[in-house]
Amino acid sequence: MIRRLGKNLALSSADAPEASQQLERDGFAVLRGALSADEIAELTAEAERVFREHPPSRQRSDRDEFRYEMLNLSEAAHRAIGHPRILEVIEPLLGQDCHVIANTLWWNSPEFAGGPWHCDAGPHVPRPADVPWDDRIPYPVFAIGAHLLLKPCRVADGPTAVIPGSHRSGRLAPFDRIHDPELTYDGRPAVLLEGEAGDVALFVSDAWHRGTPASGGDGRLFLQAHYGRRDIAQRIRTTVEVHHLSPEAIAWADTPRRRELVGLHDPYFYDG
Secondary structure (H helix, E strand, O other): OEEEEOOEEEEOOOOOOHHHHHHHHHOEEEEOOOOOHHHHHHHHHHHHHHHHHOOOOOOOOOOOOEEOOHHHOOHHHHHHHOOHHHHHHHHHHHOOOOEEEEEEEEEEOOOOOOOOOEOOOOOOOOOOOOOOOOOOOOOOOOEEEEEEEOOOEOHHHOOEEEOOOHHHOOOOOOHHHOOOOOOEEOOEEOEEOOEOOOOEEEEEOOOOEEEOOOOOOOOEEEEEEEEEOOOOOOOOOOOOOOOOOOHHHHHHOOOHHHHHHHOOOOOOOOOO
16 A cells, blocks of 8 residues: 655555455455445436437547546536545555546447456566565555446446456466456456446456456446556547647657657557
């Protein structure tokens, strides 16, 4: 666990919630009943409105199951991303000044096909498989994803699966097994982040995880918020849309590498 010490970081000796400890140890946790019935109803109504009023962004995705930058589209999203049940769990890991780096609404159909094992970002501390982590050093967490469930998500609906402990691997999931539902890490099989409406599923960005294929359920509806340390830039909009550059700096960036140097990156995970 960490805390801010002026502008820097230090270890924290304060007691942390069990969910914070589970995130640090296992890479995931589920907060049961975090949202009230009224909060669920308000966010669901907002989801319906946003999907109705805002077409999918073709610049960032040609899939109709996402709506990006929800905190710019919904006042209810403001309250949701700042929910005290979430902040009390993630702040001991990311710092009291952590911020939202991406905020996406998902509405997957009952035909949701799932996806491959992946990390949202990182691994932030890459290392060879034969170099074990020294458990005397708290494993650093740089970003955490939160799925605020607006409807029940059970096996048939295609819940997210997370492989416990994989966030500590320092590696990506094996490329020859990225679609293997039986993939394990250190002998530990995947856990399905099932839940009821109002539950919040949390996972460390480095963890190996995937959306599982739906099988006759009702699909998924959830507000996703990614939280990052203060040192990690927001990715709510692409760098083409939001940057710190003068026209002269943009004109100088006339090669792919120069564009990266001045901060004009191609869209990647979190971006948008």
